[in-house]
Amino acid sequence: MSKAYADAPTGAPTGTPTDDATGDLGDLLFDDADWNFKILSKTYDAIERVALDDLGLNVYPNQVEIISTEQMLDAYSSFGMPLMYRHWSFGKHFARDEKSYRQGHSGLAYEIVINANPCISYNLEDNSMPLQALVMAHAAFGHNHFFKNNYLFRQWTDADGVLDYFQYAKEFITSVEERHGLEEVEAVLDAAHAIMDQGVFRYRRAPELTREQRETRKREIEEYRERTFNDLWRTVPDGDAVADLSEAEKEKIVRARQMHLPEENLLFFLELNSPVLEGWQREVLSIVRNVAQYFYPQRQTKVMNEGCATFTHHYIMNALYDRGQISEGAMLEVLHSHSNVLFQPDFDDPRFNGINPYALGFAMMCDIRRICTEPTDEDREWFPDLAGNEDWRGALRHAWENYRDESFIRQYLSPYLIRKMKLFDLTDRAEDGHYVVGAIHDEQGYRKVRDALANNHDPAHTDADIQVIDADLRGDRQLFLEHSVRNGVGLDEGSRTNVLKHIRTLWGYDVTLSGVDHDNGNQLYRTSTLEVEDGA
């Protein structure tokens, strides 16, 4: 139905002049660092056979695009999305990444993959053929399978509509830039980006992404507005439950019902209820919110997603090597890149920069296979369902399908791996002059380490939990936000002040944020754009 190759082979000339690539190579798929589209395609087919027939992966159709260095830099300075709308911050990231790359401080990603149907992966033209093979196995099969099967992606993103949507978003932003000027659009985008982390639905189903469905939603919003325009009082609660409340408190309850408060999604709330935004500005908020929501599952599954992809490429490349389809030299190059990616420095190493999701993910996937095939007594005790279950492929696919990082770690991190990685839990209390080792890799510590690591990978723990609790549209229109503070960790004051200013821009009136202790409800701090301006 379609042409398999958009272009005739244009890769660097290969060392083998013969057209019949299999001619002198025996079973080898390639025997050279250079690649062309014919070799790529043949290798793709070999990888696909292992991925589908052996590992039993279930993937979207693939579209592999070869791009240049500049295109790669561009893509990953715009949230890793080549179709992104334009904004100065992407230009800033590009400038930074480019400089860092040109000076050799950082390498480039070998590939970028997009959760869409068909699944698009971008491979860097500079990759040698062994790397291209690795990257195809990693992205076009590993990530692709994860995107298609993991419950978060299935429920929260729309692979069929996403490219359409990004295209629409880009066109929309361009059109409003033309109509209202760069500055106007920039002001809204800047403000919306500032609360992107607070612009996702964590527990509800995200609103749809396709253009068609979007139109419907827009209509619904209109209808909602019409419905709620005049009869503010029809929904006044009555009965004994509220009989003894003051008028002010009653009003507050009414407002909360009207605006569905509390609301965790700040962008959504502002889009719907801001008294000052124009239609196009609301649409810009909606776009930023949808982008944030689209990426939210990826933020929750970094360890699993990379673990799945890395395990997949490792297994496939080894399978091809065992079948004599990849030469020893090529395999060495593959393993070299593989171990670079998996490098995990110890906590006291100057290169340490947190737990490497590739390393943790890959180690856990291998560990699941080990538990299935060569369980110890300890494994039998900890994982009675898994240990000795010969179907490690099925076990892995099940995990990839039904977990996110937090629950995956809580479920699958084994004592064996905790010992192997020598994981320990360090408690940091701000007022103390020292850290305390809370648990280490021993009998008493396994569960504690596991829970702590799981929490480290839960955005609900790492992102500030902020909700809209009240806004009196008939009064002073002040917007009240509440930050539910866990373990006494507040917000960085510099960024807090600036973000509140951005929220004020979108809301149009003053904004007050109070920090309330999650456990006992005590107010810990209170800050407002009113004070900020007074202070300034």
Added chain:
Amino acid sequence: MAMHHFIDRRQNPGGRSLGNRQRFIRRAKAQIKEALDKSIHDRKLGDVANGEDLSIPAKGIAEPRLRQAANEGQRGRVLPGNKEFVTGDQIKKPPKGGGEGAGKEGSDDGEGEDEFRFTLSRDEFLELFFEDLELPDLIKTDLREITSVVYRRAGFARDGTPANLDVMRTMRNSLGRRIALSRPEGKDVATLEAEIKALEETTEPDLEDRGRLDALYEELEGLKRRQKIVAYIDPVDVRYRQRTPEPVPNTQAVMFCLMDVSGSMGEREKDLAKRFFVLLHLFLKRRYERIELVFIRHTHEAQEVDEDTFFYSRQSGGTVVSTALTKMMEVVRDRYPADTWNIYAAQASDGENFSGDSARCSKLLAEEVIPACQYYAYVEILDEREFELFGNPDAGAALWRSYRDVAAERENFAMKRVTKPADIYPVFRELFLRQGQRERV
């Protein structure tokens, strides 16, 4: 067969990130400009227009997000690679602001850093440089284009735009073809028609006449048919004048920078002077293959110096402007004979001069310097107050007044008082305009 595609995107038009880039530069303009001013100050004249590594404060281009405070409350963190710790161990925290302790999250967007470093391209640099100078657009594009071309006649072509149609050549081809293919001429047809008409008007035509008339009809028809077949002007005849781009033959030029460096010339004055020199240099760079720079500074005596000394070292002493002119002519005689070099000179001063020397200056200028030069530009750098005082171009100190006399007589001499960058360009306006006009002719 597997449903997969490979797509080669490498040939897609590049510069897709340009839109974001422009937005970024627009956004950070104030900071970039500030960094740029500093950079103009620090760089060599000839390098000013090359790409530039800039460092701007990160604060103005921060992207704030709500972050958890680093030094509050209690947090737990799991780390790999335990060596000797056991549960309950206490580890002293590193001193505040010290190295990478546990619990410090490196921010991935460089937000934590004070400086944001990136590289400005040549075009971006010039755009910002020109902005202060308020150059007309035409001049801007002119300066950006380093290699200049002229279109020269280069024979004739079979296709082109109607505006370039060469009628003479086309008609000549047409005539040759008509003769070769023996196209009946209009006058032959006319004669025949007249003959036919005469016969038709005969009241009593005899048989012979009729026979002749029929023959003539036939002949006329033949001629007309042939006229139709062989067109008067055929597409193959048409010729257009052809022009091909040809690079302008560039030769060598030397640019003299003369500046008063006595105590009254401060940082601000020197910075303005530098912009003035840069602009002339850019102009020359676009026009000439090879440009040499000669820096001559003077107090009460003149010296040829290198660029760093020229702009940055201070000297004390009086001010005798003519010494610089004498020095310049010395260098010209020694190394830059006027018949093989295009000589340009730019002089900056604050207008002070030793009394009695100004007359000598104007004499030197009029008799020796200007005749040897392609162009001589003089700026007098004043502060705002002086500028108001000397609002009238006729008013001024001795040097200014004697230079004005020269300016009145010489076309290739320009002078101006400047207090800010935007004042500089008018000094060169004549120069740019003349060149522009010459090009258009």
